Amino acid sequence: MHEPVDAFDEVPLRELIPAVIGVLVRRGADFATAEDAVQDALVEAVRTFGETGVPRDPKGWLVTVAWRRFLDVVRSDTARQRREVAVDSEPERGTIEDVDDTLRIFFLCAHPALTPASAVALTLRAVAGLTTRQIAEAYLVPEATMAQRISRAKRTVSGEAFDRPGDLDTVRRVLYLVFNEGYTGDVDLAAEAIRLTRQLASLTNRERADPETDGLLALMLLHHARRPARTRADGTLVPLADQDRSLWDAGLVEEGVTILQAALARERRGEFQLQAAIAALHADARSAAETDWVQILAWYDELAAITDSPVVRLNRAVAVGEADGAQAGLAALREVDPELPRHRAVSAYLHEKSGDLATAARLYVEAAALATNLAERTHLTRQAARLNQV
Structure with a gap:
C-alpha cells in the first residue's frame, strides 16, 4: 500500500537515513560502502515515491534497496568479496532491526x-x-x-x-x-541545522535531560527568527540595532525562549544556553534602546568564565561599552588579541561611540579590508564613508 503521491515529502524520508545506515552496518557493511548504498537508495526513493507515492514502510523499503546496492558492490569487487559479509543471505523485508542508530x-x-x-x-x-x-x-x-x-x-x-x-x-x-553557514545554493543550511538539532535533542533527552542541546536549539531558533530583518533588498547587512523588529519571527522567538527557560531551570548551564540567554534578551527588547545591556553583560561574564573564548571576550567588550560606557568598553577591548577577526570593527564602533570619529573612520576602513565576505566589507566601508562625511 502507498500513500497518495501528493503526500510525498523528502525531508521525513531523509530523517530515516542514519537509521538505515545503522541497519546495514549491523549486518556487516562497512560504513563508507553502506553510506554510498543508502544515498543511492534515497535517490531511487525520491524518483519512485514521487511517481507512486510513499509506501507504508519507507524505512523497510530503503533498507531493502540499500542492502541490494551494497551486495551489488560486494559481488562486483573482488577485494570486498574476501570480507566476511553474508552476501548470500539477504534479510527479508519485515525483519528490520528496531534499533535507532x-x-x-x-x-x-x-x-x-x-x-x-x-x-x-x-x-x-x-x-x-x-x-x-x-x-x-x-x-x-x-x-x-x-x-x-x-x-x-x-x-x-x-x-x-x-x-x-x-x-x-x-x-x-x-x-x-552548519547553522552558521546560513543559506546558499538550493539548501538552507540554517534550517537544516535546526532540523538536525531538533532530532539530536529528541534522541538525547530520551534517557536524561540534555539542557545544553536544548540550549543550542534555542540559540538557533532565536538567531533564525531575526533572519528576515538581517539584510536589505540589495543584500547589504542591517546591524542588529537598526533592524526592523516587526520582521522578526515571533513564533520562533517564543519557541526559543520557552525551550531556553526549561533548559536553564535544570541548573546545568553550558555555553550554548548562555549564548541563547543573551540572544533572548535582544529578542525581548522592543527597540535597541530598551536592550537590557546590564543583564547581557552579566551573561557574558558567566560565559567568559566557562569558555575563556577570545570571541566571547570580544563580544563582551561591546556589552561593557553599552552598559558602562565607551571608555570602559575600549578598556575591555585592550585585553583582547588585536589580530582577532572583527577586533577592528568593534574598536571602530566603540571609538565612534566615544566621539572619536576620525579614529573610528580609519578603523572601519581597516576592518573592511580584512572582511571575509562582500556583505560585511560593504557595510564597513559605508560606515567609514558615513563618518568621513560628518
Whole structure:
C-alpha cells in the first residue's frame, strides 16, 4: 500500500537515513560502502515515491534497496568479496532491526580525527541525507572537491567501532558550524541545522535531560527568527540595532525562549544556553534602546568564565561599552588579541561611540579590508564613508 503521491515529502524520508545506515552496518557493511548504498537508495526513493507515492514502510523499503546496492558492490569487487559479509543471505523485508542508530551516526560523523569542514560535510551527507552536489553548492566548491572531502572523511571513520561512545559536545559544535553557514545554493543550511538539532535533542533527552542541546536549539531558533530583518533588498547587512523588529519571527522567538527557560531551570548551564540567554534578551527588547545591556553583560561574564573564548571576550567588550560606557568598553577591548577577526570593527564602533570619529573612520576602513565576505566589507566601508562625511 502507498500513500497518495501528493503526500510525498523528502525531508521525513531523509530523517530515516542514519537509521538505515545503522541497519546495514549491523549486518556487516562497512560504513563508507553502506553510506554510498543508502544515498543511492534515497535517490531511487525520491524518483519512485514521487511517481507512486510513499509506501507504508519507507524505512523497510530503503533498507531493502540499500542492502541490494551494497551486495551489488560486494559481488562486483573482488577485494570486498574476501570480507566476511553474508552476501548470500539477504534479510527479508519485515525483519528490520528496531534499533535507532541515529545518535551513533551523529557521533561518527563528528569524530575528533576529522577536520571541522570534513565533519560538517559528512554530517550533511550521512545524517541529513543531502547529496554531494547539494553540499558542494552550499559551500560554493566544485562537486568533485566535495566528493573527495567526503570520501576522505568516510575512510577516516570506517575503521571505528560503531558502538564506540561519542562526544556530544563535538556534535553540537558541528551542528552550529552548519547553522552558521546560513543559506546558499538550493539548501538552507540554517534550517537544516535546526532540523538536525531538533532530532539530536529528541534522541538525547530520551534517557536524561540534555539542557545544553536544548540550549543550542534555542540559540538557533532565536538567531533564525531575526533572519528576515538581517539584510536589505540589495543584500547589504542591517546591524542588529537598526533592524526592523516587526520582521522578526515571533513564533520562533517564543519557541526559543520557552525551550531556553526549561533548559536553564535544570541548573546545568553550558555555553550554548548562555549564548541563547543573551540572544533572548535582544529578542525581548522592543527597540535597541530598551536592550537590557546590564543583564547581557552579566551573561557574558558567566560565559567568559566557562569558555575563556577570545570571541566571547570580544563580544563582551561591546556589552561593557553599552552598559558602562565607551571608555570602559575600549578598556575591555585592550585585553583582547588585536589580530582577532572583527577586533577592528568593534574598536571602530566603540571609538565612534566615544566621539572619536576620525579614529573610528580609519578603523572601519581597516576592518573592511580584512572582511571575509562582500556583505560585511560593504557595510564597513559605508560606515567609514558615513563618518568621513560628518
